[in-house]
Amino acid sequence: MRLLDLIAKKRDGGRHSPEEIAFLARCASDQGVPDYQLAAWLMAVFCRGMDFEETAELTKAMAASGRRFDFSGIPAPKVDKHSTGGVGDGISLVLAPLAAEAGLIVPMMSGRGLGHPGGTLDKLESIPGLRVRLSMEEVTRQLSAIGVAMFGQSQDLAPADGKFYRLRDATATVPSLPLITASILSKKLAEGLDSLVLDVKVGSGAFFAKKADAKKLAHSMVKTAKLSGLKAIAVLTDMDQPLGRAVGNACEMRQAIEILQGDLRAADYVECLLVLGGWMLALSGKARSAEAGVAQLEKILESGAAAARLKKMIEFQGGDSRVVADPDLLTMSPLTAELKAPRAGFISRLDALLVGQASVLLGAGRAKAEDSVDFGAGLMIEKKAGDRVEKGQAVLRLYANDQAKLAAALERLKPALEITPRPPKSRKIILETIR
Amino acid sequence: MRLLDLIAKKRDGGRHSPEEIAFLARCASDQGVPDYQLAAWLMAVFCRGMDFEETAELTKAMAASGRRFDFSGIPAPKVDKHSTGGVGDGISLVLAPLAAEAGLIVPMMSGRGLGHPGGTLDKLESIPGLRVRLSMEEVTRQLSAIGVAMFGQSQDLAPADGKFYRLRDATATVPSLPLITASILSKKLAEGLDSLVLDVKVGSGAFFAKKADAKKLAHSMVKTAKLSGLKAIAVLTDMDQPLGRAVGNACEMRQAIEILQGDLRAADYVECLLVLGGWMLALSGKARSAEAGVAQLEKILESGAAAARLKKMIEFQGGDSRVVADPDLLTMSPLTAELKAPRAGFISRLDALLVGQASVLLGAGRAKAEDSVDFGAGLMIEKKAGDRVEKGQAVLRLYANDQAKLAAALERLKPALEITPRPPKSRKIILETIR
Numbered sequence A, B: 001m002r003l004l005d006l007i008a009k010k011r012d013g014g015r016h017s018p019e020e021i022a023f024l025a026r027c028a029s030d031q032g033v034p035d036y037q038l039a040a041w042l043m044a045v046f047c048r049g050m051d052f053e054e055t056a057e058l059t060k061a062m063a064a065s066g067r068r069f070d071f072s073g074i075p076a077p078k079v080d081k082h083s084t085g086g087v088g089d090g091i092s093l094v095l096a097p098l099a100a101e102a103g104l105i106v107p108m109m110s111g112r113g114l115g116h117p118g119g120t121l122d123k124l125e126s127i128p129g130l131r132v133r134l135s136m137e138e139v140t141r142q143l144s145a146i147g148v149a150m151f152g153q154s155q156d157l158a159p160a161d162g163k164f165y166r167l168r169d170a171t172a173t174v175p176s177l178p179l180i181t182a183s184i185l186s187k188k189l190a191e192g193l194d195s196l197v198l199d200v201k202v203g204s205g206a207f208f209a210k211k212a213d214a215k216k217l218a219h220s221m222v223k224t225a226k227l228s229g230l231k232a233i234a235v236l237t238d239m240d241q242p243l244g245r246a247v248g249n250a251c252e253m254r255q256a257i258e259i260l261q262g263d264l265r266a267a268d269y270v271e272c273l274l275v276l277g278g279w280m281l282a283l284s285g286k287a288r289s290a291e292a293g294v295a296q297l298e299k300i301l302e303s304g305a306a307a308a309r310l311k312k313m314i315e316f317q318g319g320d321s322r323v324v325a326d327p328d329l330l331t332m333s334p335l336t337a338e339l340k341a342p343r344a345g346f347i348s349r350l351d352a353l354l355v356g357q358a359s360v361l362l363g364a365g366r367a368k369a370e371d372s373v374d375f376g377a378g379l380m381i382e383k384k385a386g387d388r389v390e391k392g393q394a395v396l397r398l399y400a401n402d403q404a405k406l407a408a409a410l411e412r413l414k415p416a417l418e419i420t421p422r423p424p425k426s427r428k429i430i431l432e433t434i435r
Helices: A003-011 A018-029 A035-048 A052-063 A091-101 A120-124 A136-146 A159-170 A177-190 A211-227 A250-260 A267-283 A290-303 A305-316 A352-362 A403-416 B003-011 B018-029 B035-048 B052-063 B091-101 B120-124 B136-146 B159-170 B177-190 B211-227 B250-260 B267-283 B290-303 B305-316 B352-362 B403-416
Strands: A079-083 A106-110 A148-152 A195-202 A231-238 A246-248 A335-340 A345-350 A378-381 A394-400 A417-420 A430-434 B079-083 B106-110 B148-152 B195-202 B231-238 B246-248 B335-340 B345-350 B378-381 B394-400 B417-420 B430-434
Touching (some): A003 A035, A018 A035, A035 A159, A035 A177, A035 B003, A035 B035, A035 B159, A052 A177, A079 A177, A091 A250, A120 A250, A136 A305, A246 A250, A267 A430, A290 A305, A394 A403, B035 B159, B052 B211, B079 B091, B079 B177, B091 B120, B091 B290, B120 B250, B136 B148, B136 B305, B211 B430, B231 B267, B246 B352, B250 B378, B290 B305, B335 B403
Parallel strands (some): A079 A195, A106 A148
Antiparallel strands (some): A335 A394, A378 A394, B246 B378, B378 B394
16 A cells, blocks of 8 residues: 555545555654655545545544553443633533542543633643643553543554644644544544543634534534444534633632532533533433433532542642632732723623633733743633623623733723623523534 | 645635745745645645646746746747657657757757656667757757757756655645646746747547546646746647657657658658647747648758758767768667567557557666666557558567567557458547647
8 A cells, every 4th residue: 555545545535445544544653654745645635525434444543553541440431521622611620520420430631722712731730739741550540549530641642643733733734624523533532431522612712613613523523433432422512702700720720619619600611511411421321311410410519529529639640639628729810900891781792712812811821832821810700691780890800910911911802892781682501412 | 924824725725826826936945844835735736726827827936946048149939849748759859950940949858758658868868979968058059059959957947846846746746737737837938938839649648548638738738838928839639549650769769860851651740740840930930820830841851951950969969960861870679579460451549558558668668767768679660540451460560678578568569459340530640729
């Protein structure tokens, strides 16, 4: 088999056999194969597409290209949740210990933030001392003991995906549906999961602004996951305004602890959390249905038991677990400012993208991969779409360590807020389920 | 301007501005630009295409990427002919001195053979001592003195095309109409021409087997050449059977000398030669029409004056010019065999591709670029489509320096010949003219 022939085949709209896909994944791990040939193939895939079977074969081949987790010794369902990313989307911080408390094994592999969507690893690291670089052996031991671990991806997991990803980034072939699908799922498959719940965000603060595009990815991921041997479901959720009441690292971690303690004021966040968790239980056979799963999780939240599970996880990963009893140990940056309502009325819009960009300007996120983050920077959301505000009332409270950052963020936020005299149509957080 | 953005633009079917095309050609000459980005752009062009304006801009930018010939000091029209390649297509060997004799300046830059189509440089080098590596200064001096030079491409002519071509070859992006067009024309433009006549071959022995495909390239080349400031015309000619009566290096050179001496038995070859030459004269204003040009060239052929012009050219390029008076000095390989008619009848088909492949097996061509050629190897064609043959009569006479090569070529030739009881429909050599 010759890579050149496979490039020509895809170039002409041909369909790759499983053997050809396996060969391509081996080429991506082979130092001797020139990058320009892989790049030409990637662009041919971008232009001609791949069907679900081809995408599933690529997913499996990339998952098999490096080390894989093996949790077969742990006799419980292994389930993960993956979000396409959004503003204020710290759901994993609550969902992982909550699902573990409900009896699932949750090996949650996460990433760092880049641009306006935050990253789970950054939020976790706002806990003093907490380590997210865990060896495969540490993850396995921790899962056996407490059912949950949250950690970063190691380089020897799905290295073919790593190679393809770096090339895609440099050749304008990132936004290809089959390539996105195979990239996400190959890492999940290498994680040794039984089931996967996908949270595909839709709106200004999401990768997809339009529901139709998000739905295509959701469909591609669910179909491909099933063909790859992974139970899967996707939930389309709103990301037109930020999720919950906090955007940033320490402040999202604080909010997560409060929810685990039973404080359910962040209603949209909690609804999203419960639906995703309900599906995790349903997919893995721990609940009859997603609705039954939601009921189980509500009881656990009321009991506060999941907060204890988080405490154990923080201890296992070397962090200061006193934060669970005292979230104020997660300190916010010293300087603050407020975005105030310019007039009385109802908030009809609070734009997620602009809030996310403001959080980066405050220091909570990264503009470039090599930037460092300020854990204490961020925004607390006092009022959301649908809420009544008086003139001059605070809508957002900003935190930073520098007045210039506060000023830049406030400037960016000016067009984010819309106020109307009448209440806007109420909005849904759960838009659609793709099975 | 960033190459990544230009890749994304073409990927999405966008149209490049002249400034963007110029940037892309500079990238191809820039060692610092990674090949994988150029490869991704080439595949995007393959998939999304370029219009004639973009192709003309690329042609001009690649022509400007290196040294260029400057014949502005020579007060006569500069004209070249380019063929897409075929079996027995040694027309340049006759046409270059003939057109020079008619008053044109003919800087004929040619290539070597690879696969079944022969290469003009190999045919020329069958003349002992003849040099085809000429410096720009040598070419200019020779054109001033005798109006004709035949030589190979130097690496500093259109180096951006060289870079793109090597990448295309390794990334399955060769058969892209705009890229083929720009590649051919950029070199012609750097040659300092006023006019160009294109011979686009159609049939089993050509790059295009189907007339519709050949016509598309012809149209693309003529349109792009005109937009690049070059007068141009394309003639579609038949390549379903080999052209003329010889396939090989020494034997095609012999045939060329014989035609220049007035031996016009190779009727299809001579017709093709005269039509292409007639257009060279018409385009450059040396004849009122192509037909008038043909009449001029016929007179010159009758006079034998063009043979003297060839003699001068051989002398200028250091070759043994006695071959013009005595073509037998171009010796054929010692071993011979015949392909005989298996029954009496009329030849309805003599397949060009198989004859071309047989010539490679005999040693006249190259299977790989690094192979050497046997100048004396080849085939003489005794009978062509439409001719009457008796059972056992020789149709082809093969020459090689090895019995095994003769046997392999005869085996390859078995399906090349078709004989029918009645005369086949007569075939045209000139299929269409694209202006």
